[in-house]
Amino acid sequence: MSRRTVWTSLLGAVLSLGLLAGATGCSDNVEQQQSVRISFGHPFPPTHPVHVQVFEPWANDVLLATGGTVTIEFYPSQALSPRSEVYQNTADGGQDIGWALQGYSVGRFPAAEVVGLPFVFDSAVEATEVLWTLHDEFEAIRNEYADVKLLGLWTHDVADLWLSGDQASDAPDLSGLTVRAPTQIQVEVIETLGGDPVNLSVQEIRDALGQGAIDGVMIANSGLSSYDLYGVLGSGVQCNCYVSASFLAMNQDLWDSLSVSQQRAIEQLSGREVSLAAARAYDNASNAVAERYPQEGINKIVLNDTQLAAWRDATQTVVDRWVGRHAGDFPAREMYDRMLELAAD
Numbered sequence: 273m274s275r276r277t278v279w280t281s282l283l284g285a286v287l288s289l290g291l292l293a294g295a296t297g298c299s300d301n302v303e304q305q306q307s308v309r310i311s312f313g314h315p316f317p318p319t320h321p322v323h324v325q326v327f328e329p330w331a332n333d334v335l336l337a338t339g340g341t342v343t344i345e346f347y348p349s350q351a352l353s354p355r356s357e358v359y360q361n362t363a364d365g366g367q368d369i370g371w372a373l374q375g376y377s378v379g380r381f382p383a384a385e386v387v388g389l390p391f392v393f394d395s396a397v398e399a400t401e402v403l404w405t406l407h408d409e410f411e412a413i414r415n416e417y418a419d420v421k422l423l424g425l426w427t428h429d430v431a432d433l434w435l436s437g438d439q440a441s442d443a444p445d446l447s448g449l450t451v452r453a454p455t456q457i458q459v460e461v462i463e464t465l466g467g468d469p470v471n472l473s474v475q476e477i478r479d480a481l482g483q484g485a486i487d488g489v490m491i492a493n494s495g496l497s498s499y500d501l502y503g504v505l506g507s508g509v510q511c512n513c514y515v516s517a518s519f520l521a522m523n524q525d526l527w528d529s530l531s532v533s534q535q536r537a538i539e540q541l542s543g544r545e546v547s548l549a550a551a552r553a554y555d556n557a558s559n560a561v562a563e564r565y566p567q568e569g570i571n572k573i574v575l576n577d578t579q580l581a582a583w584r585d586a587t588q589t590v591v592d593r594w595v596g597r598h599a600g601d602f603p604a605r606e607m608y609d610r611m612l613e614l615a616a617d
Contacts (some may be wrong), residue, residue: 306368306531307341308573310522312369313352313361315376320498323348325553327371330546337537344369358489363419365523373428374517375455381517382598383412386607387427388457389591390514391584392615396430396551396558399427399515402614403545409610411601417519421527423538424520426547428492429558431516435488435508436481440507442579444586452477458514462490464572465583474499481505490514494557496565508565511583580581587604 314332316323323346331344337403353361374381386406393399403425406411417592433440435449445486446467453459453469462469472480474495479502480486490513491502496502520542527535565572575583591608598604 287584305369305386307343307467308526308530308534309343309345309416310368310526311347311352312344313347313358313367314373315352315355315358316348316371317498318346318348319555321494321553322550325547325556326422326549329539330549332540337541338534341444359420359519361460362521362523363381365522365525369520369522371424371518371520373521376556378456378478379495381416382520383410383416383602383604383607384425385455385457385594386604386611388455388514388516389594389608389611390457390461390587391429391512391580392429392611394512395454396427396429396554397514397548398615399430400425400547400551402611403427403517404547405438405614406611410448410602410607413608417521420521421524422519422521423542424547424550425517426551427515427517427554429554431490431492431495431513433488433490433511433513434483434496434505434570435507435509436504437487437506439487440509440571440573442509442573444583449487450485452480452486452491454490455514455516457590457594458490460593461513461587463478463590464587464590477501478504484524484526492516492554492558493561496556496561496602502565502568502570505568505570510572510574513582518550520550529575542544 309480312327314323318324327346328482331346334344348368351617352367353370354370356378358367358370358372359374359377359380374384379469382405384407387399387403388391393402407425433451439449444465448464450468450470452463452472459469459471470486472486474491477486477489477499478501480487481501492515493502496505525616530538595604595608
């Protein structure tokens, strides 16, 4: 065999192997070797239980599942964008991944806001399961995340009413009290109960309570530890006042640039799995608060079913107004009733 014939045969074999690799999907293995560093920004402190217990392990799992090719770098405490701009900054590509409470983006998630209506849930896990079911059943909720790759959706633990003094009552009456409200729905709840709602960031709450600028807060129970509120609270009412939803989203263009193998690995670690992990972290933090607040001298009233029904009845107008605002945009009443049905199961 001539030297030219030998080289021609070798070249043919190499080309055949290349074609075979493409036909069998091995080309994706080559793609998978392209490394990427992903920025993950959020407004919470790096000591937040969800950051420490959920997202740091999640980032490590993503690194391992992608063969060391996807590295997630954290930028907590609003390092990449203010809390109100985390979602839009992620959608626009100013950061690669964003996590924040949806309530920070005022008016951006009217359908998913349904889970924030008052006096429905007993835990973050329960609310998160319901939220995912609503997401799957109602296109209006899915459409709110159409401009990003949605990786997670969950709620924080149940929020109660906490007051600086001993004025807690089982009556649905907040007359004369100035109370921090985290969302527009809770503004309406406090107003309906006769209180004066004010909007403060969580970082401002402790000083405002200590200085007497506000009388109380509606806040997730885990927040007592996260923001060290024990020393400025005297009483509370366990009313299961509300939960708030959070999103975990990736920039869509970045997602589209990842290889199929990288996408598959991230998806297997995301969705309901990471969402329920975040919800459990919140519930665990809430349980720890439940053990500690009595030791801190905080007297908490626990409403029975009859008393809780009175609070619900007193704020039914808040629900009705929410339904009325959105009835022309999506099936708001159907969505609310379905949420109650799921929560009752």
